[in-house]
Amino acid sequence: MSTSPNSAARKVQEALGLRLRNLRKDAGLTGRELAAATGWHFTRVSKLEHGVQPPTDRDIRTWCEVCGVEDQAADLIAQARAIESMYVEFRRRSRSGVKHLMLAFQDAYDRAEQFRIYEHNVIPGLFQTADYIRAMLNFWMRFLDADNDIDDAIAARLERQQIIYESRRRFTVVLEENALRTWFGTAETMAGQLDRLLTVMTLPNIALGIVPMMIERQAVGSAGFWMFDDKLVTLETTTASIEVSQPQEIALYARMFDMLRQSAVYGRDARAIIINVQNELTSGN
Structure with a gap:
């Protein structure tokens, strides 16, 4: 979108x-x-x-x-x-490199205790490997004509990931199966990323669901979005990030998240989908 x-x-x-x-x-x-x-x-x-x-x-x-x-x-x-x-243009913010994009919404990350995350074509940044981040940022640097500060940007994103180990935080995540199948980098990069996903799923404060492809479902999300408690929703277009803070709008995103969550599978079934995609990668299919 x-x-x-x-x-x-x-x-x-x-x-x-x-x-x-x-x-x-x-x-x-x-x-x-x-x-x-x-x-x-x-x-x-x-x-x-x-x-x-x-x-x-x-x-x-x-x-x-x-x-x-x-x-x-x-x-x-x-x-x-x-x-x-509500609109923060990526190109303006990335003129001195993409590290600033990795540090967006820092106050929201610092304050929030409940994260609700929906992504349809990318692994959430909090779960990304360094190789996956590098492959993704190589594209965005070219697209935005940004200065090359990729090592600093990767370090910033990896540093932010430490919050998933804080017990007071809760992460409810819904991924479309397509997010597992959208490549950033090589097959090896994607296989490593899926390994990382399997690891973070074991954390007690993370509930990660996968919406299988080709199923009957209650809702279809038009874009990925993140909810920080009930205070802020963020989502991204091609050129800008969007902040939503109006209570009525946030309530609608919460309703959409609940509908998407009901179409997802969890636990053993979610792991089976991830492992199946891994097997396809390693077999060359």
Whole structure:
């Protein structure tokens, strides 16, 4: 899934404006009546409702107070705050190398105790081997025309992986079988990566499920995403990472994760899928 950060952010801004307009209509107010109640010019109401002008926190609180829905102010403010910062362009951040990409969302990693991870075509970074990371970053450095700091980037990602050994953290991971079959590097690199996956599955704080290919299922994820407690969701497009902090949006991601998780197999069945892919690699199929 690849979306222009600017056009996608505009769509989110328009969605916020639509929510404001619906609140006004539900309160039985016209645009001019709301403007009169707030002391704004009526054109400002129109700009806010059409996503042309972003609202301030004060604007939202005033809007909700006039419409009699003060309880919705916090959720709307969270959505508004997320719009400006939700898209972090990879190319801008990688101008001095890709190490910075490996250190993204460090505060979220430091604070979170429950991680929910869904990936459809890549092994999660917390479980990647050095060879797998190197093969993956070689592509992204070329694609983003970034400086070559690959050794530092690998070291940064491996250092971050230490959190999986902290007992207070819990990791619930759902991988599509396709993630096991999407190569980064050689067959030997992939075989080593699958070995690593089998190892981390034994950790008591990790629940790793595999969604088998060609099965009837409840849901299909359009992109991989990570949930940090119930505070933040991150996902990546081709050019940017996206941060979602609006409570209602996070709740939808949680619902999607639960549906995807129900299609996965765990324990012995998950290990059997991984070992089967390993055998295909070693047999040359």
